[in-house]
Amino acid sequence: MALYKYNTSGVFSEIKEKPFKLERDIQRMFETNMSEIMGLEMIKSEFTIKDRRIDTLAFDPQSKAFVIIEYKRERNSSVIDQGFTYLSLMLQNQADFILEYNETQARNLKRNDVDWSQTKVVFVSQGFTPNQREAVNFKDLSIELWEVKRYENDSVSITPIRKSHASASIKTVMQNSPEFKEVTEKIKEYSxxxxxxxxxxxxxxxxxxxxxxxxxxxxxxxxxxxxxxxxxxxxxxxxxxxxxxxxxxxxxxxxxxxxxxxxxxxxxxxxxxxxxxxxxxxxxxxxxxxxxxxxxxxxxxxx
Incomplete structure (x- = not known):
């Protein structure tokens, strides 16, 4: 999407994109402005569990569910496999996520206070390939893609990539895979x-x-x-x-x-x-x- 500056003389001048040099800069921006950007509570940066590192752990106060945020470095890597790995990791280690929440937020959240069925993973990147976009285009898949771009006038655009209204169910595609079945049976997309x-x-x-x-x-x-x-x-x-x-x-x-x-x-x-x-x-x-x-x-x- 091209952006332009429109001056009082009626002349358009293009505002050129100024890509982030480091993915860490994107992560820092999101974590510092988590509530403003995504409406979430910031819980933990670089959260490690079972030898896996989660870039950002957040919590959605409306759905009462945890949100894992990952910042993509490789444009051609699979978002489906990584997304399901993190969803499965959370469902199998619920107590660790609750403990982290209570320690950082100084609250007494209990397992039953969390709606685990609305858990989701969000991938953030400066750009996604057509294959990555198509891979998450399922109506009941709790994996989202958010595209972020920075411009030379210090403006930033953050765009959640919308799924097609005609998208199929992930269950019809992954119905014979045990590892995917465990996640899809516990996590639901409501309509x-x-x-x-x-x-x-x-x-x-x-x-x-x-x-x-x-x-x-x-x-x-x-x-x-x-x-x-x-x-x-x-x-x-x-x-x-x-x-x-x-x-x-x-x-x-x-x-x-x-x-x-x-x-x-x-x-x-x-x-x-x-x-x-x-x-x-x-x-x-x-x-x-x-x-x-x-x-x-x-x-x-x-x-």
């Missing part, structure tokens, strides 16, 4: 289809109405299905979540207590009770009567 399965046509239609309304608030909003709900994000900022229920939808808005302007008082304060999704406000929805007004509430969470 809207999973969460809407078995729901009535009325509830599905209600969800589609609110989903489309939320997406229309900003072109950068993305749908991110989780285990129990569907999250809506802009970059790494969580905006709201829709929990599909039997007779309606529960909407959680990611606004801190005392900062939501709700003149109709449709929402309730959930800051002191357990709930899915981020934010201190929620409301139950059974129709589209207040759709426009509710979108004005959601819009307050967009940064």
């Amino acid at each position: 809207e289809e999973n969460l809407l399965k078995g729901k009535s046509d009325d509830v599905v239609e209600l969800y589609e109405s609110y989903k489309n309304a939320i997406l229309n608030l900003n072109t950068e909003i993305e749908v991110k299905p989780q285990k129990w709900y569907i999250s809506f994000k802009k970059a790494n900022s969580h905006i709201c979540a829709l929990e599909i229920q039997k007779n309606g939808i529960k909407l959680t808005i990611n606004v801190a207590k005392g900062h939501l302007e709700d003149s109709k008082q449709l929402t309730r304060d959930i800051s002191t009770v357990g709930h899915f999704g981020n934010g201190d406000y929620e409301l139950k929805i059974s129709d589209t009567k207040y759709l426009e007004y509710i979108m004005s509430l959601v819009k307050q969470a967009i940064k």
